[in-house]
Amino acid sequence: MNAKSHRFPWNHLVGFVLSIAFTLLAVFVAFNTDFSASTILWIIGIFAIFQAAIQLFMFMHVTEGKEGKINLFNIGSSVILALIIVFGTIWVLTSGHAHLH
Amino acid sequence: MTSQTTPLEYKSHQSQMNILGFWVFLGAEIVLFSTLFASYFILEHNTAAGPSGQDIFILKDVLIETFLLLTSSFTCGLAIHSMRNHDKKGLLIWMIVTLLLGAGFLYMEINEFIHYIHEGATIQTSGFTAAFFTLLGTHGAHVTFGVFWIIMLLIQLVRRGITEKTSSKLFIASLYWHFLDVVWIFIFTFVYLKGMVM
Amino acid sequence: MTFDEFFVTGDPLILASQIAIGLTLIGLVALVSYLKRWKWLWREWFTTVDHKKIGIMYILAGVLMFFRGGVDGLLMRAQTSRPELQLLDAQHYDEIFTTHGVIMILFMAMPLLIGIMNVVIPLQIGARDVAFPKLNALSFWLFFAGAMLFNLSFVIGGSPDAGWTSYFPLAGKEFTPGVGNNYYAIALQIAGIGTLATGINFVVTIIKMRAPGMSWMKLPIFVWTTFITSIIIVAAFPIFTVALAYMSLDRLFGTHFFTVASGGDPMLWLNLFWLWGHPEVYIVVLPAFGMFSEVIATFARKNLYGYKSMVYAVAGIAFLSMLVWVHHFYTMGNSAAVNSIFSLTTMMIAIPTGVKIFNWLFTLRKGRIEFSTSMLWALAFIPCFTIGGVTGVMLAMAAADYQYHNTMFLVAHFHYVLIPGVVFAVFAGLYYWWPKMFGFKLNEKIGRWHFWLFVIGFNLTFMPMFFVGLDGMSRRMYTYSESTGWAPLLGLSAIGALIMAAGFAALCYNIYWSFRYASRDVGNDPWNGRTLEWATASPAPEYNFAVEPQVEQLDDFWHKKKQGKTGLKKSELKSVHMPSNSWTPIVLAVAFGVVGFFLVFEWFTLAVIASIGIIVGLVANSFDYDEGYHIEPEELEEEERKWRGDLQ
Numbered sequence: 033m034n035a036k037s038h039r040f041p042w043n044h045l046v047g048f049v050l051s052i053a054f055t056l057l058a059v060f061v062a063f064n065t066d067f068s069a070s071t072i073l074w075i076i077g078i079f080a081i082f083q084a085a086i087q088l089f090m091f092m093h094v095t096e097g098k099e100g101k102i103n104l105f106n107i108g109s110s111v112i113l114a115l116i117i118v119f120g121t122i123w124v125l126t127s128g129h130a131h132l133h
Numbered sequence: 134m135t136s137q138t139t140p141l142e143y144k145s146h147q148s149q150m151n152i153l154g155f156w157v158f159l160g161a162e163i164v165l166f167s168t169l170f171a172s173y174f175i176l177e178h179n180t181a182a183g184p185s186g187q188d189i190f191i192l193k194d195v196l197i198e199t200f201l202l203l204t205s206s207f208t209c210g211l212a213i214h215s216m217r218n219h220d221k222k223g224l225l226i227w228m229i230v231t232l233l234l235g236a237g238f239l240y241m242e243i244n245e246f247i248h249y250i251h252e253g254a255t256i257q258t259s260g261f262t263a264a265f266f267t268l269l270g271t272h273g274a275h276v277t278f279g280v281f282w283i284i285m286l287l288i289q290l291v292r293r294g295i296t297e298k299t300s301s302k303l304f305i306a307s308l309y310w311h312f313l314d315v316v317w318i319f320i321f322t323f324v325y326l327k328g329m330v331m
Numbered sequence: 332m333t334f335d336e337f338f339v340t341g342d343p344l345i346l347a348s349q350i351a352i353g354l355t356l357i358g359l360v361a362l363v364s365y366l367k368r369w370k371w372l373w374r375e376w377f378t379t380v381d382h383k384k385i386g387i388m389y390i391l392a393g394v395l396m397f398f399r400g401g402v403d404g405l406l407m408r409a410q411t412s413r414p415e416l417q418l419l420d421a422q423h424y425d426e427i428f429t430t431h432g433v434i435m436i437l438f439m440a441m442p443l444l445i446g447i448m449n450v451v452i453p454l455q456i457g458a459r460d461v462a463f464p465k466l467n468a469l470s471f472w473l474f475f476a477g478a479m480l481f482n483l484s485f486v487i488g489g490s491p492d493a494g495w496t497s498y499f500p501l502a503g504k505e506f507t508p509g510v511g512n513n514y515y516a517i518a519l520q521i522a523g524i525g526t527l528a529t530g531i532n533f534v535v536t537i538i539k540m541r542a543p544g545m546s547w548m549k550l551p552i553f554v555w556t557t558f559i560t561s562i563i564i565v566a567a568f569p570i571f572t573v574a575l576a577y578m579s580l581d582r583l584f585g586t587h588f589f590t591v592a593s594g595g596d597p598m599l600w601l602n603l604f605w606l607w608g609h610p611e612v613y614i615v616v617l618p619a620f621g622m623f624s625e626v627i628a629t630f631a632r633k634n635l636y637g638y639k640s641m642v643y644a645v646a647g648i649a650f651l652s653m654l655v656w657v658h659h660f661y662t663m664g665n666s667a668a669v670n671s672i673f674s675l676t677t678m679m680i681a682i683p684t685g686v687k688i689f690n691w692l693f694t695l696r697k698g699r700i701e702f703s704t705s706m707l708w709a710l711a712f713i714p715c716f717t718i719g720g721v722t723g724v725m726l727a728m729a730a731a732d733y734q735y736h737n738t739m740f741l742v743a744h745f746h747y748v749l750i751p752g753v754v755f756a757v758f759a760g761l762y763y764w765w766p767k768m769f770g771f772k773l774n775e776k777i778g779r780w781h782f783w784l785f786v787i788g789f790n791l792t793f794m795p796m797f798f799v800g801l802d803g804m805s806r807r808m809y810t811y812s813e814s815t816g817w818a819p820l821l822g823l824s825a826i827g828a829l830i831m832a833a834g835f836a837a838l839c840y841n842i843y844w845s846f847r848y849a850s851r852d853v854g855n856d857p858w859n860g861r862t863l864e865w866a867t868a869s870p871a872p873e874y875n876f877a878v879e880p881q882v883e884q885l886d887d888f889w890h891k892k893k894q895g896k897t898g899l900k901k902s903e904l905k906s907v908h909m910p911s912n913s914w915t916p917i918v919l920a921v922a923f924g925v926v927g928f929f930l931v932f933e934w935f936t937l938a939v940i941a942s943i944g945i946i947v948g949l950v951a952n953s954f955d956y957d958e959g960y961h962i963e964p965e966e967l968e969e970e971e972r973k974w975r976g977d978l979q
Contacts, residue, residue, distance in 0.1 A: 099538070102538060109566075110566075113566050113653060116653055116654065117570065117606060120606075120656075121599075121602055121603075121606070123669065124602055124657055124665060124669055125596065125598055125599060125602055127665065127666040127668065127669055128664055128665040128666030128667075128669060
């Protein structure tokens with residue numbers, strides 16, 4: 033983290049190009065491949081995680097500042113919590129007799 | 134990290150706390166959106182004889198929205214880069230570009246919603262539409278709030294220039310804006326692509 | 332909408348309360364006007380950003396809500412004291428158990444704990460205030476707006492009546508068409524935003540504002556529990572925000588999140604409610620554990636046994652709290668795998684909790700115990716809470732829970748957890764920190780009456796419920812027949828409730844008596860305390876500490892006292908920066924309350940107009956560049972001389 037960097041912001045440009053590329057790749061995988069639906073979901077899901085990481089590290093500079101480690105811990109635990117909420121909810125509400133369909 | 138290389142927005146103790154506090158708030162936002170996603174996944178197939186995602190989603194419009202928002206996140210990053218170079222004009226211009234791209238995104242999204250309503254998918258139609266419109270609407274409301282928020286900050290920037298306070302405020306708004314892009318990526322992947330493919 | 336749909340009419344009990352509320356309000360306004368105190372109220376309290384004053388307002392609101400929720404409880408016990416009694420009809424009974432639950436958890440336990448946190452935490456870490464003082468004021472006023480809106484339902488429009496958990500489909504428009512449950516959805520939302528802000532505020536305060544030298548393992552244990560509680564608030568409250576938003580959309584705008592016929596899923600509500608609701612239990616109980624730890628260490632004259640294991644236990648409980656939510660609805664028909672896993676995680680919570688119990692016991696062992704009133708509460712807590720904990724493990728077993736579920740056994744269990752766990756802790760905390768807040772102690776003799784009446788009343792009220800529960804009485808039954816044989820036990824329970832109420836009355840009398848007559852000469856450290864809040868004057872001055880404390884070890888103040896190093900050098904005094912008062916928090920909260928009221932009645936145009944108030948408040952806040960003010964060394968010196976005598 034430098035206060036002054038007159039250099040061209042390469043990391044931003046690289047991040048931008050990568051996120052556009054991942055978006056197009058995801059569309060390609062979704063519509064132009066013969067993978068099974070769940071494989072597609074895994075692949076585009078991983079692409080989404082890559083893109084989120086690009087935003088966090090290349091645009092939002094999550095690790096900078098005195099609280100870099102705390103920020104990482106905060107975001108990391110929020111992500112774990114998000115996974116608990118999403119997968120927990122799906123598991124609880126779609127297994128057993130509660131399954132509505 | 135010495136005082137020479139510390140960016141202006143981190144200079145005062147209060148600014149450091151504001152930025153940290155906003156990161157904690159973003160943690161809460163992650164939980165909020167993951168709850169919206171979880172509910173969407175439970176309800177997405179419950180279309181109650183109404184249209185499903187596959188019936189109404191249009192890839193082209195969604196891609197345009199995605200590119201608008203991705204680009205706005207990039208220009209927002211450039212704005213903060215300019216700010217760190219004490220380039221007030223660059224900061225102002227890139228932020229305005231960001232806002233215009235954000236407004237373009239909102240225009241597309243509102244049109245998309247009107248299209249869905251014409252197709253017979255209102256928020257009252259089914260469990261699916263309720264969860265869909267609430268997830269998308271919450272994100273859209275965040276973008277709308279962000280646009281007005283950044284306009285307020287730009288007025289302060291013009292009046293006061295790049296100071297410890299204005300820079301930390303704009304930096305926080307930029308975090309918010311990038312975060313909305315992160316949320317959109319997941320909406321794009323797990324609502325639109327998943328809805329159209331599966 | 333007709334008059335009698337707007338005002339609740341036709342019940343003499345409610346009519347009497349309406350008149351009483353009206354007269355009280357007129358009386359209050361008249362009294363403040365007569366004393367010419369409006370300006371003072373506005374300047375010193377309504378616009379304050381001082382964490383100590385905000386804490387006191389939280390506590391005051393919490394005690395008021397304790398009274399309201401307590402009256403609900405008394406009415407329930409009165410109604411079931413004899414079989415086939417007609418004191419309340421079924422509808423009124425439904426409303427009362429609903430408001431009792433909501434008020435006791437969200438508007439009594441939460442503000443009392445957050446109030447004590449507000450007063451104590453900045454003092455314990457040697458800080459001048461919290462990280463975001465203005466946001467702190469906004470938190471309080473949003474909570475207060477939510478609480479008042481919720482209480483308004485009692486006289487205007489009708490109370491919510493679907494239980495504090497408001498399960499769908501009962502809480503849906505189809506089955507409860509009145510505005511009662513709109514109040515639930517909207518008022519809790521407003522209060523919840525305030526709570527989330529409190530969580531963020533305390534996380535940042537504790538990370539960034541600790542005194543120099545106070546590293547993580549030198550934090551007072553109450554600071555640790557508050558820190559972890561705040562993290563759980565940030566983690567759990569957004570879930571409730573979403574659940575309440577869905578409920579509002581379903582009720583106000585006709586969506587189908589929870590209605591099966593159009594593809595909704597009522598179990599989704601249960602799932603989201605308890606994803607928030609279980610961590611919420613730990614949000615209220617963890618700071619209470621911290622308070623007991625402080626009180627026990629102080630009055631056993633020993634350092635807390637197993638400090639580190641205490642910290643790890645709290646962190647462990649916090650993590651597990653996010654993994655147990657399904658144990659509230661084992662009976663919904665989950666797969667065996669779901670119920671088994673959640674049984675396991677639930678039982679695992681007993682492990683860190685057990686560690687804490689043993690730590691407290693070992694702290695007491697060989698201590699020179701002083702039986703002050705706050706220590707009595709802590710000592711009574713241990714056995715009473717253990718009963719609640721052990722019955723919790725019984726309920727954790729999914730197969731057995733099919734028998735206990737929704738019986739009075741469950742009601743007895745969670746009252747045995749929450750009353751010793753939270754209410755006893757609040758009482759202990761109030762007696763302990765009262766001198767720091769007001770500069771005088773509460774009377775110890777009246778405190779004894781308060782203690783014994785409340786503890787005996789508590790056990791008498793809730794112990795019988797275990798037995799009628801095991802005998803098959805389900806919760807929320809408004810009456811029962813003679814032939815059930817429950818009458819003697821429920822009669823005993825009603826007597827217990829009266830004794831508990833007498834205990835609460837003793838507390839109120841104690842506050843009145845002490846305010847009038849107690850000695851004002853308590854010094855800065857009346858209990859021979861261990862932590863930093865006792866290093867400054869009682870009541871604490873607005874700047875908290877004249878000089879930022881330097882910390883070298885755990886219980887630093889205790890060791891500094893032994894070494895005689897608590898003095899203040901005149902040369903160390905420096906100008907202190909203070910935040911200015913602000914009108915935006917209270918105005919924003921009033922706007923939120925008004926918008927909320929219009930939303931409850933589904934008057935959308937008015938709601939949109941009123942929300943302009945919110946926008947104006949936010950914009951004004953964004954353009955506010957107030958720099959605060961400074962207290963100069965001369966003023967500090969004068970203030971410090973008042974209790975220290977001459978400075979070095």
